[in-house]
Amino acid sequence: MKTAEIAQRFLDHFEKNDHVIVPSASLVSSDPSIMFTIAGMVPFIPYLSGLVPAPYQRAADVQKCIRTLDIEEVGHTARHGTFFQMMGNWSFGDYFKEGAIGYAWDLLTGAESDGGLGFDEKDLWVTVYQDDDEAARLWKQIAGLPDERIQRMGKEDNYWSTGQPGPAGPCSEIYFDRGPAYGRDGGPAVDDNRFTEIWNLVFMQYAITNVRSKTDFDIVGELPQKNIDTGMGLERVAFIKQGVENMYEIDQVRPVLDRAVDLSGRRYGAAHEDDVRFRVIADHVRSSLMLLADGVTPSNEGRGYILRRLMRRSVRAMRLLGVDGATFPELFAASRDAMKAAYPVVETDWTRISQYAFAEEETFLRTLASGSTILDLAIDQTKQTGSSAISGPEAFLLHDTYGFPIDLTLEVAQEAGLSVDRAAFDALMLQQRTRAKADAKSRKRALADQSVYRQFRAHGETVFTGYSDLQTESTVLGLLVEGVPVDRASAGQVAEVILAETALYAESGGQVADHGMIVGPGFELDVLDVQRPVPGLVSHTVEVTQGEVATGQPATSVVDAANRRQATAAHSATHLVHAALRDTLGGTATQAGSLNRAGYLRFDFSWGQALSAATRTEIEEIANNAVHDNLQVTTRVLPLAEAKELGAMALFGEKYGDTVRMVDIGGPWSRELCGGTHVAGSAEIGLISLVSESSVGASNRRVEALVGPDAFRELAAERAIVAQLTSTLKTPRDQLPARIAELAAQLKAAEKKIAAFRSKALEGRLPALMAAAAAAGALRVVAESLGAAASADDVRHLALQVRDRLGPDAAVVALGADVNGRPVVVVAANEAARAAGAKAGALAKAAAAALGGGGGGRDDVAQGGGTDVAALPAALAAVRTALEAA
Incomplete structure (x- = not known):
């Protein structure tokens, strides 16, 4: 009986018994506390807990699940699988124990010709909770089971809860006797290898609290609504009905195993270690296929990391079977064909799924080629020194430089009889994360040797479209990782991306680089920095957050609009402050540098003495008057000589070509050569608040200002402080400075008197x-x-x-x-x-x-x-x- 047929018989049986058939939820759990749907009941938790009224009284489903806690057991036992399907029937305040037992027994023992599963009654055993006399009685009454085939078990085995305060209850498990060839007689209490659990019926009837452990909690009473939650493992039923040894040999999994056998030239069943590897490949390829089908993509974090780990374990298992080349095109295709009857999406979405799968294998094969050699040398050297553990720095080098996962290093080391200094490795990882956070915060990353950009610059200048557009479609011309040109970059990597066109502003003229993203078919890139490593070429430093980006792919640069708007306002405000300074101090107050980012500007200028409070106020007033007047902002591209004739101010440290961009705010009042982005009218700036003026050298001063909403928040905070002081000191606002000075003088005098008194007392x-x-x-x-x-x-x-x-x-x-x-x-x-x-x-x-x-x-x-x-x-x-x- 095919696996898909078993699932359909299950659904048909419960549909005939008035159950609503519910489609499987995604493997990606909607519960933020768990990454995956790890059990059939996960999608129904809101109904079972009573948080949400159930939309039906009874339901049935076949739920896709992923569990990775037992990943190391995969291939070693008949039961452990990463991806599995759980058939379940559910009652929300409708039928209870009698109904659950009756429906289960009818399906299991019903004739195949009548839509049942055709199990022989004599092969079925059950367990019940040790105090659940009702369930034991019902099994006798409904199924006619003798006492010896109804075994009573304790809370550890036959009591269900979420592990948290809430619903709970006893459960009853149904087992199939595989026969004397698989172990001792005596039922599941004696041997749970011979007696394989196939169905668990949970009778959810109590509320519990003070949960101290799985078996230690307080029952506070019965639930107002009793529920039924059952789960029957589809793969377990399938390997029994198909007469095979384990879940890896059923019709949905065995084709992958067989294709791995063909590719390796080794025989399944000839060697235990090889058999384990074949089963790992069969399980992990199917699991990866289903995760990809549900939208998970390989990465170095979260769900993507689990997927990447499964895929890379498959690749390595094939290598241990003697296959060094790419095998995913064969293995994933075999899994697709085996699963498409139950899940058509694996075929209809094959192009996307295969793109990720094949690219991941290609990337990891390159990693293995370099990393395996290094690891083998590390193992040899460790053994020669008599040590039992590979050092943390060596493991970190493999991870950081060669992309060799720590999990794989641990496995290879274990196979060689060694361990890994995990504490030292984790410490180095922590240091790396700390550095990475600092890099991301400053948005500065070292660019590669300029010579590597030659091939990209040969395509022509990068077209900047960001003056008018916040989103631009383009093509990936090149990629650099660690300063070296590459064909592709995968999730988790930091790379430089060269585009033919971009809407993202590269840092220049004092304006910091844009925030934003670069997206394309199957990939997302978080932009960390944008620079011009060589004239005319824009390089985007990115972190690949999803998928894999490759040269030649279409890519769209997307600007963070809010950040750009505020950065643009700050840049225009810098021009206004510059003009106000020249108005106030004269033409000798020339620009010596600037920085502007969202909500903030810094302007350095030549001047030999501190500005008085009155001068600062005057500069601030002039700049804000220009904002209030909503001066028109215009830009022109013209020859450099003409711009200079018009009196345009050049930016400090900027190099200009024969043709320049001139920005006017209010006509000649503020006229500068500038490649930055600007507002259309000065009123868009909102507000400018000078917050500091200081020295940055013998003849240079610096003013700093907040712009727009940031300026308003600063002034609002100061107003609140002044209001508090006037209330506390009971002094009008205009008299506060004198009152505070008076209090300070009194305090100083009092402190002197106290000190003199203490000194005299000591003497x-x-x-x-x-x-x-x-x-x-x-x-x-x-x-x-x-x-x-x-x-x-x-x-x-x-x-x-x-x-x-x-x-x-x-x-x-x-x-x-x-x-x-x-x-x-x-x-x-x-x-x-x-x-x-x-x-x-x-x-x-x-x-x-x-x-x-x-x-x-x-x-x-x-x-x-x-x-x-x-x-x-x-x-x-x-x-x-x-x-x-x-």
Whole structure:
């Protein structure tokens, strides 16, 4: 019985019994907490949990599923598959245990001629939850099963929940006895290899809470609506009905295995290791086909990474079978033909699916060619040194330089009897991610040696269409990865893309590069930077986020419109600020550099002194008046000489050809040579707020400003602060500066008085400290805590006073204090103490160690500190201990 026929019989059976037939949901789960649909019940969770009313009372489906937790078991057992299909029937508050058991038994044991599956009743066993007397009774009543074929199991096996508070209930599993050749008699409780589970009936009837583990939770009562959730593994039923050994040999999978056998020239069944590889290939190719059909594409993250891993494991398994060339055109075609009866999309969408599959294999074969050699050498060297683990840096080199996946490195190492220093590898990966984030943030990446651009520049200049268009169709002229020309770049890689035309602005004239994307058939590229590595040529640094891009492909550059609009406003605002500066300061205030990006501008100019507050206000007012007047912005392309005659200002550091682009704002008032993008009228800028003016050299100044919404937000924040101050200080806004200055002066005077008071108070403690001197061997020692002190200098001054008043006999003074929340210890030793071996620096270090900090200094006076004020007594005790031990 074909697999597709089994599925159809299942659906027909339940449709006859008034179930709505629901199509399979995508393998890509709509639940954000999981990547894939990992079980048949996933699409029904909202109904089972009661979050969403079910649109039907009873339903049936055949659901596509992907599980990757057991990926290492694939090929080793009869049951583990990455892609599988789960047949299920569902009741939402309709029938319960009796109905579920009756429908299942009728389908399983019904004659094939009547649409049933034709299982012999004597081959079927069931398990029930140990306390579920009702289910046991119903199995006897409906199926006539004897007690010995109804086995009771505990929560570990026969109680279902999501693992979270919510619906739960006992379940009953149906097993098929494969016969004595497969193990011991005695039912599933004895041997679950001989007795293979084919169907699980979940009786969802309780609400649970305080879930501590799979078997430890609190039942809080019965659900208001009892549900039925069943799952029958299609592949398991198929390998039993088809009389084959495992799921890899059923009609939907075996053709791939057979094609791998043909390509390798090895026989299936001759060697265990080869058999495992054949089964891995059969499973992974089918799984990859189905993932591609549901829109997943190979990448280095998330679902795409799982797909890439499956495909690359298949490639490597074929290599271990002796096949070095491309095999996906044969293997995927075989899987397509085996699956198209059940899933026609694999045939109708074959062009797209095959494009991704074949390109991924081609890319990985190149990776293997370089990476395998390096890994083999690493394995040999590791063994020669007697080590049992490949180093983290070696594994990282394979991953980072050669694209060799860490999972594959782990597998190859394990086969060679070695491990991998995964902790060191992960640390290097973390460092790389940190660097990558910094690169992305700055949007700066090193461009390749300019000579590699020659072949691309030979096609002519890159046409920039972004003055009028935010989206332009073009063609990929070239690709660079790590500065080397390549034919294609895959998801996860950073590359440079050369297009014939682009709407994306390349950084120049102070304006930063556009944000945006480049998209094409089956690929998406996130634009990280746009530069002109050689005159006339635009290079886009991108991260391939989806699919694979190749030379010669059509590609559309798409500008981030919001970012461009704000960057354009900032660039036009820079011209206004420049003109306002010249109006205010005169023609000698010439431009020395600029930067403008969305919401922000920075302008450097030649000037030898700081701008007064009044001058800054005047410049800001002139620029904003120009915004208010909505000056017309015009651009002209004309000869350089003519532009200079018209008085156009040239941008700092910019090189110009014979023909230039001149931008006028308000006619000659602002006239500059500029290749940047600009607003059509100055009112589009919105607002300019100068936020700082500073020195950037002996004769250069810098002004910075916020533009548009960013300027408004800044001013709104300042207004809120002023309002708060006027309310708190009960002072009118125009009197705030004087009031704050008055308060600052009062505070400063008060601080001086407090400091003087503390110093005097410390000096008043001099007699008590003198009296506290105690003997420590031949030394007299004072080791006391002062409490709070104004400064460390006060503590030092007092320590020296005490030392000097103790006279010529050997004496050491150690005083501790809390100085603004930080512990300080000062140690002073007189000449006689130093001669006896007491060194203030060493003693200060001992005290600082107790404070969790450091210290040191000269032999006569030294200081230590730390972070723990409460440890001051321990620090002083450490000084005494050190002296007593000397």
